[in-house]
Amino acid sequence: MAVFLKAAEIQSVPRGQGKKFNVGGKHIALFNIDGTYYAIDDTCTHKGGPLSEGKIEGSNVTCPWHGSIFDVRTGEESKSKNGIFFFRPKPHPH
Ligand code: FES
Numbered sequence: 500m501a502v503f504l505k506a507a508e509i510q511s512v513p514r515g516q517g518k519k520f521n522v523g524g525k526h527i528a529l530f531n532i533d534g535t536y537y538a539i540d541d542t543c544t545h546k547g548g549p550l551s552e553g554k555i556e557g558s559n560v561t562c563p564w565h566g567s568i569f570d571v572r573t574g575e576e577s578k579s580k581n582g583i584f585f586f587r588p589k590p591h592p593h
Contacts, residue, residue, distance in 0.1 A: 509536065517560060517571075519551035530571045532558050537571040544576065 506522045506529060517530040519541050526541040528551035537558075541551050548564030555561075558572050568577040 506538065512536070515555055517551040517553065517555060519549060528560070528571075530555065530560065532571060539569065539571055539574045543567055543569075 504523050506520045506527060507518070509531075512518045512529050512531045514531050514534060517528050520527050520529055526549075527538050528541040528549075530537045530539075530551075532555070539550065541549055543550055543562040543564065545562065545565055545567050548562040548567075550560050550562055550569060552563045553560040554563070555571075558570050559568050559577060560571050561568050569575065570577060
């Protein structure tokens with residue numbers, strides 16, 4: 500059974516940007532891609548870089564430390580197909 504935890508107010512993540520949140524003791528990177536929100540683990544699988552601080556192009560985020568690229572929609576790394584855990588953000592009615 501899915502568990503939903505409040506992560507953020509949607510206004511706090513502008514279009515085309517990512518931001519880190521601590522949700523349930525985990526560092527989560529939340530991205531706003533053209534008004535759709537995606538959440539993945541903030542920790543890069545290579546050496547732990549903060550993906551929330553990476554450059555976003557389309558649905559891809561580039562790790563700011565060494566350049567690994569992840570698709571924020573799936574958590575998959577674009578080259579190796581190794582992935583990171585991804586989450587399905589759910590808007591919460593106020
Ligand atoms: S820590 Fe992300 S590419 Fe190295």
